[in-house]
Amino acid sequence: MITQQELESILADPSKRIEGEIFWNHDKDHSPALEFRVHLLSDPGWPIIVVGRCNPCAGTLSYALIHKGAGRIYALDLGADHHNPSCHRVGEKHKHRWSEAFRDKEAYVPGDISAPWNQPLAVWKEFCRKAAITHHGLMHSPVAQGDLPL
Amino acid sequence: MNPAEICARLQQAHLPAFECGPAPIEGVRVRTPLMYPDGGIIDVFVVPRAGRLEVTDFGEALGWLRLQSSSGQLSPRQKRLLEDVCLTLGVELFRGQILKRVQEEELHHAVLQVAQAALRVSDLWFTMRTRAVESVADEVADWLEERRIPFERNVSLAGRSGRSWTIDFQTRLPERTSLVFVLATGSSSAARRVTEHVVASLYDLNHLRVVQRDLAFVSLFDDTEDVWKEEDFRLVEDLSIPARWSRPDEFERILQAA
Numbered sequence: 001m002i003t004q005q006e007l008e009s010i011l012a013d014p015s016k017r018i019e020g021e022i023f024w025n026h027d028k029d030h031s032p033a034l035e036f037r038v039h040l041l042s043d044p045g046w047p048i049i050v051v052g053r054c055n056p057c058a059g060t061l062s063y064a065l066i067h068k069g070a071g072r073i074y075a076l077d078l079g080a081d082h083h084n085p086s087c088h089r090v091g092e093k094h095k096h097r098w099s100e101a102f103r104d105k106e107a108y109v110p111g112d113i114s115a116p117w118n119q120p121l122a123v124w125k126e127f128c129r130k131a132a133i134t135h136h137g138l139m140h141s142p143v144a145q146g147d148l149p150l
Numbered sequence: 151m152n153p154a155e156i157c158a159r160l161q162q163a164h165l166p167a168f169e170c171g172p173a174p175i176e177g178v179r180v181r182t183p184l185m186y187p188d189g190g191i192i193d194v195f196v197v198p199r200a201g202r203l204e205v206t207d208f209g210e211a212l213g214w215l216r217l218q219s220s221s222g223q224l225s226p227r228q229k230r231l232l233e234d235v236c237l238t239l240g241v242e243l244f245r246g247q248i249l250k251r252v253q254e255e256e257l258h259h260a261v262l263q264v265a266q267a268a269l270r271v272s273d274l275w276f277t278m279r280t281r282a283v284e285s286v287a288d289e290v291a292d293w294l295e296e297r298r299i300p301f302e303r304n305v306s307l308a309g310r311s312g313r314s315w316t317i318d319f320q321t322r323l324p325e326r327t328s329l330v331f332v333l334a335t336g337s338s339s340a341a342r343r344v345t346e347h348v349v350a351s352l353y354d355l356n357h358l359r360v361v362q363r364d365l366a367f368v369s370l371f372d373d374t375e376d377v378w379k380e381e382d383f384r385l386v387e388d389l390s391i392p393a394r395w396s397r398p399d400e401f402e403r404i405l406q407a408a
Contacts, residue, residue, distance in 0.1 A: 027216065028223070029246025031209025037222060047337055049220050057208040058193065059174035068220045068337060068375075071278070072188075075217070080210075081181065081191040089191070096188070105189050118174075 002070045004100045010067075011074060011097075015043040017134045018050060024142035032057040034142040040065065040133065048073075050133070054120050054142040055079075061117040063127045064096075073098040076127050078117035082107040151203065151254065153178045156196050163258030173197075182265045186214050186272045194264045202251050205260040209246040211268035218275055223374045226398040227289050228274050235270040239263045286334040286372040286395060287318055293398060299323060299405060309354030317351070318370075321405050326364045328405050329355070331390070333382070334372035345382040352389035368393055368404055 002010075010016075019041060024034040033055035040048040047068040054061045064075035075096040082090045084106050094107035112130045115122035124139050151159070156178045157170035167183040177197030184192040192211070197204045212232075216222040224232065236242065241263055242249040248267045252260040287303075294301045305320040307329075319330040331348045335341050352367055359365050367390035371378055374396055383392045393401040 027209065027213065027246060029209065029212060031213065031246035033209050033213050033246075035213075035216070035222075045339070047220075051217055051222070053213055053217055055208055055210060055213065057173070057175050058195065058210050059179070060210065062217060064217050066218070066220045071218050077190070080193060083185050083189045083191060085189065107189070 002067060002073070002098070007073055007098050009044075010046050010048070010065075011131065013042055013044065013046070014132050014134075016046070016132055017041050017136060020137045022052070022135070022137065022139040024052065024054065024140065027053075031055075052120070052124070052142075054117075056118075056143060059117060061120055061123060063124065065131065067098075070098065070103075072096065072104045074131060075104070076110065076113060076123070077107070078113075078123065151198050156198075156203070156257070159254060159257055160196075160261065165258055165261070168261070180261055180265075182261075184265050184269045186211075186269075187275045188218075190214065192265055192268050192272075194261055194268065196257065196261070199251070202253060203257055203260070205250045205252065205257070205264045207248045207264060207268045211248060211271040212246045214272050215274060219278055221375050223396070224274070225277075225286070225289055225374050226395065227292060228277060231274055231277070232271060235267055239267045239270075241267045286374075287332050290319065290330075290332060290370065290395070294319065294321065297402060299402075305329070307355055307358070309351070310357045311354050313354060315351040315355060317355075323406055325406050326366050327362065328366040328368050329358075330368045330370050330405075332370050332372065333378075333386075335375070335377060338377045341377040341379070341382060345378075345385050349385050349389065352386065356389065366391060366404070366407070368401075370395055370401060 018038050022036050024036050027033050027035045033053055036052045038050050040050050049066050051064045051066055060079035062077045064072050067073045078093055081092055082094045084090055085102055090107045095110040096104045096107050098104050113126050120142055121139055128135055153172050160170055169181040171179055173179040173195050177195050180194050182192045194207050248264050250260040250264050299321050301319050301321045303319055305317045306314050308314050317329045318332040321328045333344050333348055335344050348369055369386040369390040370393045373394045386392055391404050393404050
């Protein structure tokens, strides 16, 4: 488990980086979704991996920071709705930010994401910018653009 | 059936809280009132195929589960629970997708069954270790009980140095007795220290095998976490039999070997 202070330190840490190219692969079950998992490097050595998942059939795209001790601590979901503990629906574009009170159950509408789910590279850039992650490398497209309903 | 007809059919079935609309590529998306454990809304999809209707989650439930952990893998116990969910609800699991093929008249039942299966599959989240519910040793204990392998947990034995060591499990089968050391950590940096600790205990307890010829030492790696290197397996293999928790059948054969 982490504390709120640790989460704030993680998200504010500008040394967070990903080195190298990111390739999307079919998930382990070979479902219609494509995924990637990469280690998030940082000077303090936060035990975090970054996961991406894109499912063209379902029309969903997610990027998430997974802390090895606390699970998902920061994530963006596009294409699927969310219900908050305060009993209102957030909509198909939402972010999760871990908190001591709600862990990752509370979501909010981010103002920093403008690209839709079927533009995963543009969304990735916006996600990294807000999460203070520098990606030294190229992200390949999960599918040929013709396979995405544009 | 075209998407409009599918939606009309579902509306006739009086599922008012289910919202129906076109899916991105083919078929329709049915937004249910059910939720994943984090509050995410469960969607299922209906696709016409070969004169029948296929109701599927397109792999979203297992995908959601995978997004919650650093390893993205299910433990053997979670896999068994997954099979049980599908058996109970009469749905198929194919390439990570929950599926049910039906005729038009059975559509609303299939939508409910696939949505319920997605809900139950995602509830496996409650057994994930990051939720502080269960350790891998608890999973191993459950598995030993299921396989009816008699065991004692947290057995304390004295090494030849005089130091006392705690071994996770001592199993007793007619063929052999095994001392099982469970190697588990979520941190790559801690993995080597865990291995070295087990190597030290294996070395210090090695004299027991001189007097008990049918005693085996087994190092069980929790490889559902991607933290182990080949060197970790090599470090223990001269003093014990390495086993992987992702391969419980192999582990069982090791315990049963004469």
